[in-house]
Amino acid sequence: MRRHRNVKIVATLGPASDDYATIRALFEAGADVFRLNMSHGTHEDIARRHGIIRQVEADLSRPIAILADLQGPKLRVGTFMNDEEELEEGAKFRFDLDDAEGDMHRVQLPHREIMEALEPGATLLVNDGKIRLTVDRCGDDFAECTVVTGGTISNRKGVNVPDVVLPLAALSEKDRRDLEFACEIGVDWLALSFVQRAEDVEEARALTKGRAAILSKIEKPSAVKAYAEILAASDGIMVARGDLGVELPVQAVPPIQKRLIRGARAAAKPVIVATQMLESMIESPMPTRAEVSDVATAIYEGADAVMLSAESAAGSYPIEAVTTMNNVAISVESDPTYREIIEASRNAKRKTVADGIVAAAREIAETTDIRAICCYTQSGTTVSLVARERPRVPIVAMTSLEDTARLLCLTWGTTCVIIEGKVERFKQAVLGAAKAARDLGFATEANQIVVTAGVPFNVPGTTNILRVAPCDERLIFRAESE
Secondary structure, X not given: OOOOOOOEEEEEEOOOOOOXXXXXXXXXXXXXXXXEEOOOOOHHHHHHHHHHHHHHHHHHOOOOEEEEEOOOOOOEOOOEOOOEXXXXXXXXXXXXXXXXXXXXOEEEOOOHHHHHHOOOOOEEEEOOOOEEEEEEEEEOOEEEEEEEEOEEEEOOOEEEOOOOOOOOOOOOHHHHHHHHHHHHHOOOEEEEOOOOOHHHHHHHHHHHOOXXXXXXXXXXXXXHHOHHHHHHHOOEEEEEHHHHHHHOOHHHHHHHHHHHHHHHHHOOOOEEEXXXXXXXXXXXXXXXHHHHHHHHHHHHOOOOEEEEOHHHHOOOOHHHHHHHHHHHHHHHHOOHHHHHHHHHOOOOOOOOHHHHHHHHHHHHHHHOOEEEEEEEOOOOHHHHHHHHOOOOOOEEEEEOOHHHHHHHHHOOOEEEEEOOOOOOOHHHHHXXXXXXXXXXXXXXXXXXXXXXXXXXXXXXXXXXXXXXXXXXXXXXXXXXXX
């Protein structure tokens, strides 16, 4: 099950990937993290898929991360007398709180919070941005608009408000129920939708009570503006390009993606690039060249993970989609240009002993014949710092904590090993690291590895030792006796 790549693959489960055989095949094809989309399916469906993942994990003796993606508040118009209407460019159209069925002149927008936050000149987008309106006049219960870009508006189409920070919590009542359910069954990551400010992340963290890590989806212009604060409050980031591409000009998304990835990497926090990566593979066994280039770009930029949505959840070729993504990643990472780009973008600010240890580990690995960097960790922080360095050799995360091993499945270049019992002496750590490197196929007895750990052991945040060690146990014992 050794991966021959560093970037991780997140695969969304759904009707097309709903049984043991398919989920196991997805993992064997290259999926490292499974996403459970809380927008679709019942709690019973989600629990069943969760159970299958954990069974695959047990059968293959490899930790697997589970990401529950919360829906977030959905802003939608009401219904129309004729089910739909055609809005002409330049026409006047009104949104209000009246629950009467709409017509060509008006429709309900049952969100007083939006009305209260709007100002003249604000933009309203309907149906994934296909219809654009500008607010001319507004009050606490209405917004009179001019249609800038026309189109067909129909029942319960979604509404985006790109240039206003809405006084809405990121967690709806449904999200709160889903969050509690996901934490109860035991997921590793919670993806938080509709994030506008750091306070949204802090609210979710209070509700999780340490039961899952928080991954913030950056999908609104307000989140891009407040990115530094949101990143600091989060455990990871998702570049949710679908909604970003609706609320921002499409040409603005690529540079934003690059900036978000670099920021997350500098903070040593995992970042996922998501949405429409291999969209054509929902119906086709082969992707387009543009899609392959899109996946490759995210990998060249140093993303920790790339994600499949409908491709693996509802498409006709879920396993082929994961296989394609896996093959693209292997090809990109074998390109010499990849290393040049990754190393040129290394911009970590080192302030602690742990920062120095991991930087030294990477430099030693690059200047000598080191086959792996093995990290003993409780919280996973040291492994994240090593991954930030993007070393040329594999990272082996060794922990006695199953939860930590699962969390690190999302971290670039990391292979997770769950060890039995607690390590009390450094020689034990070196022996265990050497065995793991050999068992995983990263090294032979003739090779060397770098081992990092903290003394005293089993105390988070104490990384203070680096050792270059042989993978031959006889040489380890000889060195200890000398």
